[in-house]
Amino acid sequence: MIHAQRLTKSYPMEGRVLMALDNVSLHISEGEYAAIVGPSGSGKSTLMHILGCLDSPTSGRYRLHGRDVSALPSAELAKVRGEEIGFVFQGFQLIPRLTAIENVALPMVLQGMEAKERLIRAQSLLERVGLGDRLRHKPSQRSGGQQQRGAIARARARHPAVLRADEPTGSLDPASTGEVLALLDQLHREGRTVVVITHDAKVAARAGRQLQIRDGRLVGDA
């Protein structure tokens, strides 16, 4: 499903080259729940951007569902991303002026789904994350945990095969963290491939597999 071979990502920095990713190879099977863990600055987000088709590697090969996406032009990459991947971010990235239901329905516009169908589907996704009574609340009118649950509902709006979460609990209190982790567990049980990026050992422990990254290199896989 996710097959990365010798990925590198380098950035030119004041006359030298910073290797944010240094020869990372990994394979994540369909339906797996994997955590990418490592200290701040180790390259987790860089890796997630490449695996999430938000960016291309400097070198190496990345195949997603058997298709080589390492060197796709950005418009093509955006298409793959929209079809295959759902995202959950630390800062939720919900649109402030839209209600919960509008935020979840938004990605469905790109699928050409009709307005009525979008709202019905968005409502059902929100009910499944326990936000059935917060449909018309804007993000600022919901707690952090409720916002992140909304973001998870939105991430599922287009039936992605892979759900990718970058520090999804990074700005949540313990109770909300528990709720979000329970939802990720549920997505995994439903057969979704879940990749979570975290520097929190408790969050990582929920995944069946932990990939350790240090200074841009993969140093552990258990």
Ligand SMILES: Nc1ncnc2c1ncn2[C@@H]1O[C@H](COP(=O)(O)OP(=O)(O)O)[C@@H](O)[C@H]1O
């Ligand atoms: N766009 C960029 N330009 C230059 N350096 C970058 C860029 N993005 C990330 N880096 C550097 O790459 C390294 C890894 O960053 P990142 O992937 O964000 O780490 P993490 O998510 O583990 O905290 C860091 O040293 C960071 O400063």
Ligand SMILES: [Mg+2]
């Ligand atoms: Mg990061």
